[in-house]
Amino acid sequence: MKRWTTGQVSKQRNVSVRTLRYYDQIDLLTPSFKEDNGRRYYSEEDLFKLEKIIILKSLSLPLENIRDLLNKLSYKQILISHHNYLQDELSKLQTSITNTKSLINMVDLEESLSWERVSQLIQISQNSSKKWIDYFEVDEKLLLQETIPNLGNNDRTTHQYISLLRRIEWCIKHDIKPESNEGHQIACELIEISNDTFQGDTKLMDKFWEVRKLPSEETGLYPISEEVLEYVERCIANVTG
Amino acid sequence: MKRWTTGQVSKQRNVSVRTLRYYDQIDLLTPSFKEDNGRRYYSEEDLFKLEKIIILKSLSLPLENIRDLLNKLSYKQILISHHNYLQDELSKLQTSITNTKSLINMVDLEESLSWERVSQLIQISQNSSKKWIDYFEVDEKLLLQETIPNLGNNDRTTHQYISLLRRIEWCIKHDIKPESNEGHQIACELIEISNDTFQGDTKLMDKFWEVRKLPSEETGLYPISEEVLEYVERCIANVTG
DNA sequence: TGTATTAGATGACGTTACGTCACCTGCAAT
DNA sequence: ATTGCAGGTGACGTAACGTCATCTAATACA
Known part of the structure; x- marks a missing residue:
């Protein structure tokens, strides 16, 4: 029957010799053989046990619990x-x-x-x-999942979308009305991006903006203030209406 | 300006009050305001700092190191x-x-x-x-290596870079020209390392050295003096030209 | 207004899972 | 013979807090 010393086990299983001695000390893994000279020799069974320990440890289970569990769990x-x-x-x-x-x-x-x-x-x-x-139907999901900018993406649409939001915030700050030229410009670009995103499906687009108005804690979407949303509505209404 | 107490921060950021006090104790995150009654009040800036700390900690970076480089990394x-x-x-x-x-x-x-x-x-x-x-970029490593002494970093490339920079500084001090033999040698090694680092991507390599010319406060990179940069340019020009 | 209930502060000690150090021992190799 | 390892045993050290006991100030409420 094969036997391994601490050093060999250490190298094989990538644990320190100190760890093995510690495990012996706290009665977590006592080597099957211990000779008069005090040397530890581990059997194949011991190695399996060690492996169990390592796995359980990776569940961030404290060693004390592992000790209690080891014999009860297959x-x-x-x-x-x-x-x-x-x-x-x-x-x-x-x-x-x-x-x-x-x-x-x-x-x-x-x-x-x-x-x-x-x-x-x-x-x-x-x-x-x-x-x-989850607010959408199955078939709608398919499209949305791919196209809606969720800030986690690095694509151009996301950047365009966000830079538009920044521009709107800027306009609000400088009191530039949605009915102004700048507002008109913004609306046009918004519509263009939206058409791109929703591929002309205006119903879906409307629905999306409805969802957008819900609090972001609920939807998990990038937070947009009421003000900005209102601005969007007004400048788009101004163009399409 | 808004201020938060330990308890509020604790709930918001999901760290224990004890942790906040500990961070104060080891000078890692000292709250901006401390009133006579001894209470800690955290500013918005403090919260950002805390967030940075949490992220760096998740790289299993020891708190002591985090303290040293918190201000150097964007x-x-x-x-x-x-x-x-x-x-x-x-x-x-x-x-x-x-x-x-x-x-x-x-x-x-x-x-x-x-x-x-x-x-x-x-x-x-x-x-x-x-x-x-290892989760940082090559050039950032230079900064880190310098900021945190005895890092015990085994990254050969970083070491080579640093020793080359030292050699250049030495040459400048002793008035050894970039056109000299030593300068030639340095150029060759530099090119070799760069090839290694950027794997033959010369554009990326050029960009690397361009960025170096900006003030280091701006780039957040390891500061290399004008002199050294000029030396690099001249000795490389001497070889490749 | 007074009082009860918190929320916060300060030591001091405990904890986990080892790392590290000093020093000792048995054995194979030169 | 000695030298160099691979192994052993205490003992102390460590990081990043957790967990008391005790004290004080702020807030809630009757």
Whole structure:
């Protein structure tokens, strides 16, 4: 029967010798053989046990709990809970990534970050976003998912869309009416982008703007103030009406 | 101007009050206002700083290092490194998931697991010992390396860059011309490293050196003096021209 | 207005999962 | 014979807080 020393196990399983000694000390993994000279020798079974420990540890389970669990759980049970854990982490990671992308875009697009905006964005992504899409029908979803700028994207449309929002904010700040030339210009560009996005489906477009008006905590969309939304409505009404 | 107490920040950003006090204690995040009664009040700026800290911490960067470079890195640089990190985690997770799945299948199919098989599978997913610094760009590494002494960074390229810069400074001090033998040698090594770094992308390489000419407060990069830059240009021109 | 209930502050000690250090031992190799 | 490892045993150190006990000021409410 094969036996391994601490050093060999250490190299093989990428844990420190100290760790092995520690595990022995706290009675988590005691090597099957211990000779008079005090040396530790690990059996194949021990290695499996170590592997179990490593997996359970990766679930951020404290060693004390692992010790209690080790003999009660089968390898399969452990693997399955590990798998579930990984899946959880995966979805967390994915929202984290979109979130980070959004922030990067925000830094790019806004000259000065306001805490309010950033914190809104962070908050939204903390309670699992992506809810806005639930307001739509299956077939509508397909189109939207691909085309709606969600700030996590780096595409041109997103940038255009956001720079338009910035321009609107600027207009509001400088008291330039939606009925002015600038407002007209903005409306035209908005319509162009929208046509692009919704591929001429005006009904869907209207519905989208309805959803837009809901609070962003609910929809998980990039937060747009009431003022801006009103401006959009008015300048578009001015053009199309 | 808005101010937040420890409790409010704690709830908002999901960190414990103890943590905030600790960060104050170690001079990592000292609240902008501290009243006679001893209470801590955080400003908007403080919140941004906290957010930066949280992100850098997620790269498993020790708090001490975070303190040293918090002011030297822009929000965007931090976000991008974070993004790199997340991408890395994602691919690690994905392989981890696949491996776990196949292990579960193995347990299902073979009544007895052989250690050899299992260990093969697990070994693959382990060896990526990236350090936090690896999530930054080449040029940012220079800054980091300089800011945080004894970084223990094994990145050969960064070391080469720094030692070359030292050599150039030495040459300037001792009035050794870029057209000299030593200058020639330096140029050759520079070109070699650059080729390595940018993998033959000369455009990117040019841009790299262009950016270097801007003041470092603007770029947030490792400051290289005019003299050194000129030396670089001259000795490279001497070789390639 | 007085009082009860918090929210906040300050030490001080505890915690986890090891790292690190000093020093000792048995054994194979030169 | 000695030298160089690979192994061992305490003992202390560490990071990033958690968790008391105790005190004080701010706020809520009767």
